[in-house]
Amino acid sequence: MLTIDNLHAGYGTSEVLVGVSLEVKAGSVVALIGANGAGKTTTMRAISGMLRPNEGRVLLDGKPVQQFDASRIARLGLAHSPEGRKVFGPLTVEDNLLLGAFGRLPRFFGFRTRAAADLAGVYELFPRLQERRLQAAGTLSGGEQQMLAIGRALMAKPKVMLLDEPSMGLAPVIVQEVFNTIRRLKEAGITLLLVEQFAKSALEVADYAYVMDRGRIAIEGTPAHLAEDERVLAAYLG
Amino acid sequence: MYTLLIVQLAVSGALMGMVYALIAYGFQLTFATSKSINFGQGELVMLSALFSLTLIDTGLPYWLVVPGGMLFGVVLGLFVERAGVRLALEQKSEGWILLTIILGLLGFSAAENIWGRDDRPFPTPIPSDPVHIFGIDVTPLELSVAIGVLAVMGLVELFKRKTLLGKAFEAVSADRDAAQLMGISATRTIQLSYGLSGLVAALAGILVAPITTVGPTMASVLILKAFSVAVVAGLDSGFGVVLIGLFLGALESLTSFYLGSGWREAPGLVLLILALAVRPNGVFGKASIRKV
């Protein structure tokens, strides 16, 4: 569903990614792990078009999208929930969710009716968002904002979802909740590329995993396979 | 009797201040989405007013002249975005400052060449005979300014709150990158904000034209006041500009009464300097305007 082939990208003159290739098959959960600064976030940004790759290809559902602008890639079915959640603080929870579906809703009127069923689905997954639906997103707790960021990405009904460090900065109990949510997304058949600092938990939910080191993929394999290689894994994850 | 005169002056001035507020609101619209403003906005106001005068000369009825002039403002706003702003923003440079100033200068020369240098009256069917309200004289013309300003600002705010495109506008203002990830094109949204900004500025020009007369220099002072109002209220504060606009308008009117009409422009400048010194983010503002 998502194929990245020899991706090079960076900031200004410094190249951070030096040939990253990976694949996310339809319906699978793929974990991308690695030490801080390895280039995981940069990889996600280069996939979603927030960063224009210098070289290489990004295929979404077989179509090359690496030259497109981020908004166009999003409308083609890629939902990137970025590092730090990036909810629209001044807007209400519900407006945040509606905007998640921007690409497939009417722009002026009737968008609420059209989004009602999907909205109900997200509220079922995250009842707390429904309680706070008219509250400004900026007033939510970190955990609630993460739920909102995931819900917003779900509203797009994406072909592929990218989740960058959903557990970042959250209390242990909430991290547990986040991983429960990811498990439910997996059961629902969502195609997911997951970046996580909690490598162990990420490997537990993933079907396949890539370990990044200094801008390239160092090891890859099924979680079971990687677990056998525990010493190597420990070395890369620090 | 004397108190009544003071109130009278304050009210007339305040109604004029609504025009500053509307232009300032136009600055806010583009600043919200792009952190840029059109420094040639005064010329946009003037060109739209002159274009509307031409529409009147062709015999078009007033109720068609107003939307015609506003549409012209939209076109100018879109042109400024395309020619003066987009490339600079893409390159993350401040080049839009210089480019929009240059476009304004070009607009000024164009106006002189097409319409001449003279100030001309702007005919309007709205009567200018005063009516008495609570003991004060107000002309329907002055009232039409206030009503027009509040109506268009109200409509734009409704658009932002009630339509999905309007919410997308707010999303781009809040976090441009995140908005792009929702499939919202920041470029198109910035374009929209320049179109809306041109629309409200053109309306400001059409509304004041019957009071001030129309000519290439009609907006040069007006735009300074509008800029003061935008900076004093904060470039991100919505209806704050209305309060500051009313206040500045009333203050100008009283100043010119007490100190002579030569001092009319003083309050705007004093307010601007005070605001920059004391509250650089505006009385109601949050975001920094230091870049501008």
Ligand SMILES: Nc1ncnc2c1ncn2[C@@H]1O[C@H](COP(=O)(O)OP(=O)(O)O)[C@@H](O)[C@H]1O
């Ligand atoms: N906006 C940026 N500008 C310049 N360098 C950056 C920027 N963001 C990240 N980097 C650099 O790119 C490298 C990879 O960062 P990142 O992709 O955020 O790593 P990870 O997500 O794996 O922690 C780091 O060396 C970091 O310093």
Ligand SMILES: [Mg+2]
């Ligand atoms: Mg990161």
